Structures are given as C-alpha cells and as structure tokens.
Amino acid sequence: MHNVLVIAKNTFKEAVRDRIFYAILGFAVLFILLDLFLARLALGDPVMIKSFGLAGIYIFGLIVTIFLGSSIIYKEIERRTLYFIISKPVTRAQVVLGKFLGLFMAVALTTVLMAVVYIGVVLHETSMFDFLGLVAVFFQLLEMGLIVAVLIFFSSITAPMTATLLAVIMVFIGHLLGSVLYSGEIIGGTTYKLSLAFYYLFPNLEKFDLRNLVVHGISITPHGALFAIAYAVLYSGILIWGAILLLNRREL
Amino acid sequence: MSLAKKILLPILFTGIILSQYFYDAGRVNTKTAGLSLPPQFAEHLDLGLHSALASFLWLNTRMELPYLPNGYQSFFDGLNLINTLDPRFAEPYVFTEIVLPSTAYPQRISAAVAVGEKGVAQADKDWQIPFYLAAIYHLYLRDYTSSAKYFDLAAQMPGIPEVVKRFAINYGIIPDIRERTKNIWLAIYESTTDQGLKARAKAYVGHYNILDELQKAVYDYKELYGKYPTAISDLVDKKILKEIPPDPFGLEFFVYSGGVVGIRQLPGQGVVD
Amino acid sequence: MIEISNLSKRYGKQVVVDDLSLKISKGETFGFLGQNGAGKTTTIKMIVGLTRPDEGKITIGGKLVDDISARRKIGFMPEAPYFYERLTGMEFMKFCGDLFGENNRSESEYEDILKMTGIFDAKDKAIGKYSKGMKQRLGFAQTLVNDPDYIFLDEPLDGLDPLGRKEIKKIIKTLQGNGKTIFFNSHILYDTEELCDRIGIIHKGRLLYAGAVKEFCQGKPLEEKFVELVEMQQ
Incomplete structure (x- = not known):
C-alpha cells in the first residue's frame, strides 16, 4: 500500500547515499574485475572463472546487506526519526514493511550491478552468456531477502553491533545445518533430535546456494525452486511479523 | 612541508621496505605449512x-x-x-x-x-x-x-x-x-x-617415426639380402639408408632377432621401443 | 478540542505522569510548562500516539488518539529532532507529506512552508549539513505539511538564536490567527508569556496549575511565579 512504498522509497534513498555503500560497491566491482585476472591464472577454465565471480557477488552482497540492515530499525528508534513517522497516520506494520522493502531494493540494486559486470567478464573470457549464473543470482536475492528480514527482526530488539553479530552467526549456521543434521544422524539419540530441531527452526540457507551446481552447468529442479521460494517468503514473513509485533509493544 | 619532514618521510618509508626485505631474506627455507x-x-x-x-x-x-x-x-x-x-x-x-x-x-x-x-x-x-x-x-x-x-x-x-x-x-x-x-x-x-x-x-x-623408418629399412634389407641385418649400422653400410637419423631422446637403436627394431631388450618383456 | 482525562504513566516504579486532566479548546494556544524531567515530553508523546498511557484517555476533535485517523489533522514536532542526514530538506518535506496520501500538497506549497520557516535556501542541501537552528526550523516546517488543525510542539524554541526565536514566534502567531489549536512544551518561560492564552504547569508528573496566564502571574513575571510555585512543592 501507499505508505509502505513511501517509506520504502525513503529508506532506499537513505541507504544508497551512504558513502560506505559506494565503497563496498566499488570493492565488489573490483573483485569481479579481479576475476579477469584470475581467468588468466585459471587458463580460461570456465569453472574457475564462474566460481570466483559468483562467490564475489555473494560475499559482497552479504557485506552490503548486513552492514546496511543492522542499523536500520535501531537507528530509527535511537535517533527518533521514527517520531516523525509514527505521529502521522502510519501504522507500525507499514513502517516495518517499508523498511524491509527499501532495504531489499538497495541490496537488489547492488546485486544486479555486480551481476551485470560478472556476465560481462564471463562473456569476455568464454564467449558464453552465463544464463545459469543469473539463475544463481536470483536465488541469492531470495537468500538476501531472508537475511534482511532477520536483520530487521534483530535490530528491533538489540543494538546494531549485536544485531550484526547475530546475523553473521545466522548466516554461517544457515549453511552448516546440512552437515549438522548429517553428524546428528550418525551420533543418534538426543543429539539427533536436537540437530533435527535446529535444522528446521534456524533459517536454512543451503537451498538458495546454486553456485556449486551452476558452474558445472547444472540447474535447480522446478520442485526445488518452488519450495525454495516458498521457504524464503514464509520465513521472511514470520520474521517481519515478529518485528511488527515487537515494534507495536515498544515504548517510543 | 619543512625540509626535515621531506627527508624524514622517504627515509621512514625506505626503512619499512628494507625491514621487510631483510626479514624475508633471513627466513631460510622455512617449511611453510601446506x-x-x-x-x-x-x-x-x-x-x-x-x-x-x-x-x-x-x-x-x-x-x-x-x-x-x-x-x-x-x-x-x-x-x-x-x-x-x-x-x-x-x-x-x-x-x-x-x-x-x-x-x-x-x-x-x-x-x-x-x-x-x-x-x-x-x-x-x-x-x-x-x-x-x-x-x-x-x-x-x-x-x-x-x-x-x-x-x-x-x-x-x-x-x-x-x-x-x-x-x-x-x-x-x-x-x-x-x-x-x-x-x-x-x-x-x-x-x-x-x-x-x-x-x-x-x-x-x-622417435616413433624414426622407428618406423628403420623398421621399413630392415624389411627392405631382408628383401634384398634374404636375411635381417645384425646391427643398425648395416643399413647404412649396405646403402639402404643414407644415415641413421638422430633420436629426439638421444637413444641408440638396435636390431634384435626377428628383425625387430628397438632401443633395448628386456628379458621376458620383449623389445622396448 | 483536546481532552485529556486522568492520564497516568509509569516507567517501572517511577511515576512520570500522575493523574493528569486537561481540556484545551479549539483555537487556543496552550503552553505546557515545567522543569526538565517533569513529564512534559511523555505527556505530549502520549497525546500524539507515540507512547501508550497506563491509565486515562485522550481525545482530539472527539476521536480517541489510538485511532490512526485522528493523526490526519495533527502535526507534531519532537524535541531536538534527528533527521535522515542524507535527504535534502525538500525531500524530507515531501516524504512527510506523502505519508498523508498521494496528492497532499504541491511542491510550491512545500516551498512556501520552507520560506515561512526561513530554510528555503537550503531546501536542496542534505540535512546532515544543516545547523542546529536549521534542523529546528525543519522540524517545525514538517508539522505543517498536512495543514493540521492541531499542532503539537515539543520545545520549539530550543537551540534557536534570538532572531530565530522571533521568527518562530511570529509563525506561531500567524498560525494562531488562522485558528489553529497549538499545544507546546517549554522550559523557557519568558518567551511563553506573550504566546499563550492558557498555560499548564506540571511538576513531577502532577498538574499544579491550569488556566489563564494573567491570572497566574498577577502582575509579576511568569518565571518568578513559576519558581515560587515549584519551590513551594519542595
């Protein structure tokens, strides 16, 4: 609805004008151009070129997301910019949704820019348009959306430093859960039950990682794609809902 | 910038580079962990x-x-x-x-x-x-x-x-x-x-091309003289070949029983090429 | 009319607002006065819906303040406001205005508000570059984006130099002339005298006086009478 878009646009503007945003973006583009250099070392092996390129987009996407997102809500509360908004006919739900959308758009913009540079590099080195690479980037966006939701949730409760730390830990755990479950299966007993609980409760990010497949020319199945999208939407939805509830309760 | 600073800055900078250089030079063959x-x-x-x-x-x-x-x-x-x-x-x-x-x-x-x-x-x-x-x-x-x-x-x-x-x-x-x-x-x-x-x-x-060439020459020799040569040099002596081509690996060629050309014979394994 | 009935708020064991009741008529300018920490800001936050009272209720123009539609006709200026540093003044005005709907105001109307508050020249500069005085004025400007009937100002003259204070007081007088209802907090008393129809004095969460200025002052300066009243409470 209207207010959500107004707040989203505002959040987006504020985010993309951050000087550090530009710095990170600059580094990201640099990294991908570095891929050109690595292409020399790799003797033109497309697997290596694509691996490094997509990894770069992922790592820098994460950095931008976590850096911008961790202070988003907390800054509003701490710096009382929220006072201007909430004293107008705006619900707290609209605020949270607007913040989410605005931040996600900023992250999406960086990701798309990096992807364009990446496609150019791969085209130049291998004369092939890496369509599967774009598919991988799309699913990366889903993952980033989920992480933005995590950040918004955390930054409704804690200071930016803590929110950042928690989000970083979540990301690592999110990629570990498969191995944790596997080890749990081997050990059995309570450990298994615990690992199963973790597996389902924590944000499980492995499903959005198509990089290892895509560099070998393998894509995701429609079945996998459907459930990955559903997971991202549902989990983000719960986190945003939680953030709204927290903001509703909060003393301003 | 005063003169002192102009001199000091490059000296410090050189000092940094030199310390790194000498530090590296002193690290003789340390086994870096793989x-x-x-x-x-x-x-x-x-x-x-x-x-x-x-x-x-x-x-x-x-x-x-x-x-x-x-x-x-x-x-x-x-x-x-x-x-x-x-x-x-x-x-x-x-x-x-x-x-x-x-x-x-x-x-x-x-x-x-x-x-x-x-x-x-x-x-x-x-x-x-x-x-x-x-x-x-x-x-x-x-x-x-x-x-x-x-x-x-x-x-x-x-x-x-x-x-x-x-x-x-x-x-x-x-x-x-x-x-x-x-x-x-x-x-x-x-x-x-x-x-x-x-x-x-x-x-x-x-190497293999030469072997083929020599082998063909050996068969030509048999055609002409009714028997196989005993040494590679026979091919040149009897004017089948102008010369023995030099091997890219610098190996010597021999003729073995049955007219097989090779570089050596291993017992039980036959002629090696 | 603004009607506050038996308003109370506690933070933990600390009672910040204690059974406060007030009526402010339409078109009135009401000055809410008190020491720092007396409960002024908490009260105003409860009126505009930022904080929920533990007890009591507030209506503005007959609507309960919980109702979001009540906020369509109010403007609020927080104390020592912070802004989005990377937006320009004009962008901020438009942002605030857009929250009231698509076609809230035209660009020239926002420009008029900025001119009135004396920051038109900086409209395209990033807010991060504004001085404290300029930010204060921008805070005031955004209360007017929706042409509200009720205007709530928390320490509007804070951080302004004498010229700035004169200008803001002039604006308040213009708004009074347009029939707006104005409620403002202040701990600077000598400016308040000339602006208010009625005043309220709050001390440690309790209302000590509500009524006409002249009645309270009885010929003496407001500040003197205020200090007298407060010292009596100790």
Missing part, C-alpha cells in the same frame, strides 16, 4: 562456496606438484580437499593425470590412474579425463583393453577436438601397438595447450 584442512572443516566454514574455495585452493595446490617445495603428501592432501569440496571440478584431475607420471613420485602411475578413475566417476564430462587415463594405461601399463575402453569413453564426450576424436575412435582398430602409441602422442601433440607436454609429444612422435 593446506591441510580436514575437508569437513573447510566445508563448514566456507558459507557454501564450495566450488569457489576448491578453485582457489587449486590455484595454490597445482603449483606444488611440479616444484615439490613440500613433498607429495601436501599435494595429495590438497587434491583430496579440493575433490571433496567440488567433486565435479575437472581441471585438477586432468592436470594430475598429465603431470604426475613425469614426476619422481614412487607410485606415480598407480596414483595417476586412481585420480583418473575418480575423475571419470565424479567429474564434469571433460574429454581430457578419460583421454589421459587411457594414455596412461597404454603407455605405462600396456593395458590395451583398459586404454581402449577409456579412449572410447573420451570419444563420446562433448568438446573433444575432431582430430583427437578420430584418433580415439580408430584406436582399437589399428593392430600395431607401436602405431597406436605413436598416434596417442600425435593426438596429445595436436590437442594440448601445455607447451611442455606438446614438446614431449613432438619428440615421441619423431
């Missing part, structure tokens, strides 16, 4: 970026094989880690198959074969993996059945250059083993971008 992460550990920490990490590690690990700064174990540890992280990554298998047989590693042939077999099973369909595996079977193990199988496999893979494909298809058809061997080296010469390997292949092809 990359020996247990694979599970690496897999957990890499945020799912398995193929990128495998590629990155490969850039380091492949330098270890030809130059042996840390011994072979460190290379094999690295290779194992890379294969675990990204089993489909083809380049490490190919590189190992090509380079390992020419190193001094005691079990180089069986290890190369093991790597090749693993690559055929796990990696992306890269024609070079079965191709070089087949070459190893033929050249080092004289297992012509296995080599035929793998050349056939290579011929069916996408991306195989025409000349190599033709060779691979015809491999089993040619009865003469020596002819097959020469063709393998010819195919390698045509297809490889590795300059060292290309030079070696060229030398082998030259």
Whole structure:
C-alpha cells in the first residue's frame, strides 16, 4: 500500500547515499574485475572463472546487506526519526514493511550491478552468456531477502553491533545445518533430535546456494525452486511479523 | 612541508621496505605449512562456496606438484580437499593425470590412474579425463583393453577436438601397438595447450617415426639380402639408408632377432621401443 | 478540542505522569510548562500516539488518539529532532507529506512552508549539513505539511538564536490567527508569556496549575511565579 512504498522509497534513498555503500560497491566491482585476472591464472577454465565471480557477488552482497540492515530499525528508534513517522497516520506494520522493502531494493540494486559486470567478464573470457549464473543470482536475492528480514527482526530488539553479530552467526549456521543434521544422524539419540530441531527452526540457507551446481552447468529442479521460494517468503514473513509485533509493544 | 619532514618521510618509508626485505631474506627455507584442512572443516566454514574455495585452493595446490617445495603428501592432501569440496571440478584431475607420471613420485602411475578413475566417476564430462587415463594405461601399463575402453569413453564426450576424436575412435582398430602409441602422442601433440607436454609429444612422435623408418629399412634389407641385418649400422653400410637419423631422446637403436627394431631388450618383456 | 482525562504513566516504579486532566479548546494556544524531567515530553508523546498511557484517555476533535485517523489533522514536532542526514530538506518535506496520501500538497506549497520557516535556501542541501537552528526550523516546517488543525510542539524554541526565536514566534502567531489549536512544551518561560492564552504547569508528573496566564502571574513575571510555585512543592 501507499505508505509502505513511501517509506520504502525513503529508506532506499537513505541507504544508497551512504558513502560506505559506494565503497563496498566499488570493492565488489573490483573483485569481479579481479576475476579477469584470475581467468588468466585459471587458463580460461570456465569453472574457475564462474566460481570466483559468483562467490564475489555473494560475499559482497552479504557485506552490503548486513552492514546496511543492522542499523536500520535501531537507528530509527535511537535517533527518533521514527517520531516523525509514527505521529502521522502510519501504522507500525507499514513502517516495518517499508523498511524491509527499501532495504531489499538497495541490496537488489547492488546485486544486479555486480551481476551485470560478472556476465560481462564471463562473456569476455568464454564467449558464453552465463544464463545459469543469473539463475544463481536470483536465488541469492531470495537468500538476501531472508537475511534482511532477520536483520530487521534483530535490530528491533538489540543494538546494531549485536544485531550484526547475530546475523553473521545466522548466516554461517544457515549453511552448516546440512552437515549438522548429517553428524546428528550418525551420533543418534538426543543429539539427533536436537540437530533435527535446529535444522528446521534456524533459517536454512543451503537451498538458495546454486553456485556449486551452476558452474558445472547444472540447474535447480522446478520442485526445488518452488519450495525454495516458498521457504524464503514464509520465513521472511514470520520474521517481519515478529518485528511488527515487537515494534507495536515498544515504548517510543 | 619543512625540509626535515621531506627527508624524514622517504627515509621512514625506505626503512619499512628494507625491514621487510631483510626479514624475508633471513627466513631460510622455512617449511611453510601446506593446506591441510580436514575437508569437513573447510566445508563448514566456507558459507557454501564450495566450488569457489576448491578453485582457489587449486590455484595454490597445482603449483606444488611440479616444484615439490613440500613433498607429495601436501599435494595429495590438497587434491583430496579440493575433490571433496567440488567433486565435479575437472581441471585438477586432468592436470594430475598429465603431470604426475613425469614426476619422481614412487607410485606415480598407480596414483595417476586412481585420480583418473575418480575423475571419470565424479567429474564434469571433460574429454581430457578419460583421454589421459587411457594414455596412461597404454603407455605405462600396456593395458590395451583398459586404454581402449577409456579412449572410447573420451570419444563420446562433448568438446573433444575432431582430430583427437578420430584418433580415439580408430584406436582399437589399428593392430600395431607401436602405431597406436605413436598416434596417442600425435593426438596429445595436436590437442594440448601445455607447451611442455606438446614438446614431449613432438619428440615421441619423431622417435616413433624414426622407428618406423628403420623398421621399413630392415624389411627392405631382408628383401634384398634374404636375411635381417645384425646391427643398425648395416643399413647404412649396405646403402639402404643414407644415415641413421638422430633420436629426439638421444637413444641408440638396435636390431634384435626377428628383425625387430628397438632401443633395448628386456628379458621376458620383449623389445622396448 | 483536546481532552485529556486522568492520564497516568509509569516507567517501572517511577511515576512520570500522575493523574493528569486537561481540556484545551479549539483555537487556543496552550503552553505546557515545567522543569526538565517533569513529564512534559511523555505527556505530549502520549497525546500524539507515540507512547501508550497506563491509565486515562485522550481525545482530539472527539476521536480517541489510538485511532490512526485522528493523526490526519495533527502535526507534531519532537524535541531536538534527528533527521535522515542524507535527504535534502525538500525531500524530507515531501516524504512527510506523502505519508498523508498521494496528492497532499504541491511542491510550491512545500516551498512556501520552507520560506515561512526561513530554510528555503537550503531546501536542496542534505540535512546532515544543516545547523542546529536549521534542523529546528525543519522540524517545525514538517508539522505543517498536512495543514493540521492541531499542532503539537515539543520545545520549539530550543537551540534557536534570538532572531530565530522571533521568527518562530511570529509563525506561531500567524498560525494562531488562522485558528489553529497549538499545544507546546517549554522550559523557557519568558518567551511563553506573550504566546499563550492558557498555560499548564506540571511538576513531577502532577498538574499544579491550569488556566489563564494573567491570572497566574498577577502582575509579576511568569518565571518568578513559576519558581515560587515549584519551590513551594519542595
């Protein structure tokens, strides 16, 4: 609805004008151009070129997301910019949704820019348009959306430093859960039950990682794609809902 | 800026560079730890970026094989880690198959074969993996059945250059083993971008061409004189050949009983070419 | 009319607002006076819906303040406001205005507000570059984006130099002339005298006085009477 878009646009503007945003973006583009250099070392092996390129987009996407997102809500509360908004006919739900959308758009913009540079590099080195690479980037966006939701949730409760730390830990755990479950299966007993609980409760990010497949020319199945999208939407939805509830309760 | 500062700044800067230089110079042959992460550990920490990490590690690990700064174990540890992280990554298998047989590693042939077999099973369909595996079977193990199988496999893979494909298809058809061997080296010469390997292949092809030439000369001699020559020099003395061509490897040629040309005879193994 | 009935708020064991009741008529300018920490800001936050009272209720123009539609006709200026540093003044005005709907105001109307508050020249500069005084004025400007009937100002003259205070007081007088209802907090008393119809004095959460200024002052300066009243409470 209207207010959500107004707040989203505002959040987006504020985010993309951050000087550090530009710095990170600059580094990201640099990294991908570095891929050109690595292409020399790799003797033109497309697997290596694509691996490094997509990894770069992922790592820098994460950095931008976590850096911008961790202070988003907390800054509003701490710096009382929220006072201007909430004293107008705006619900707290609209605020949270607007913040989410605005931040996600900023992250999406960086990701798309990096992807364009990446496609150019791969085209130049291998004369092939890496369509599967774009598919991988799309699913990366889903993952980033989920992480933005995590950040918004955390930054409704804690200071930016803590929110950042928690989000970083979540990301690592999110990629570990498969191995944790596997080890749990081997050990059995309570450990298994615990690992199963973790597996389902924590944000499980492995499903959005198509990089290892895509560099070998393998894509995701429609079945996998459907459930990955559903997971991202549902989990983000719960986190945003939680953030709204927290903001509703909060003393301003 | 005052004069003192103008002088001081460059001096400090030079001092920094010199300290680094002398520090490095003093580090005589310290054994730098090879990359020996247990694979599970690496897999957990890499945020799912398995193929990128495998590629990155490969850039380091492949330098270890030809130059042996840390011994072979460190290379094999690295290779194992890379294969675990990204089993489909083809380049490490190919590189190992090509380079390992020419190193001094005691079990180089069986290890190369093991790597090749693993690559055929796990990696992306890269024609070079079965191709070089087949070459190893033929050249080092004289297992012509296995080599035929793998050349056939290579011929069916996408991306195989025409000349190599033709060779691979015809491999089993040619009865003469020596002819097959020469063709393998010819195919390698045509297809490889590795300059060292290309030079070696060229030398082998030259070597086999000379053997063929000498062999034909021996049969001509038999035609003319009713018996085989006893020494290679007979071919020149009796004016069949103008001269014995020099071998690219600098080896000497001999004629053995039955008129077979070769470089030496091993008991129980026949004539070696 | 603004009607506050039996308003109370506690933070933990600390009672910040204690059974406060007030009526402010339409078109009135009401000055809410008190020491720092007396409960002024908490009260105003409860009126505009930022904070929920523990007890009591507030209506503005007959609507309960919980109702979001009540906020369509109010403007609020927080104390020592912070802004989005990277937006320009004009962008901020538009942002605030857009929250009231698509076609709240035209660009020239926002420009008029900025001119009135004396920051028109900086409209395209990033707010991060504004001085404290300029930010204060921008805070005031955004209360007017929706042409509200009720205007709530928390320490509007804070951080302004004498010229700035004169200008803001002039604007308040213009708004009074337009029939707006104005409620403002202040701990600076000598400026308040000339602006207010009625005042309320709050001390440690309790209302000590609500009524006409002249009645309270009885010929003496407001500040003097105020200090007298507060010291009596100790």
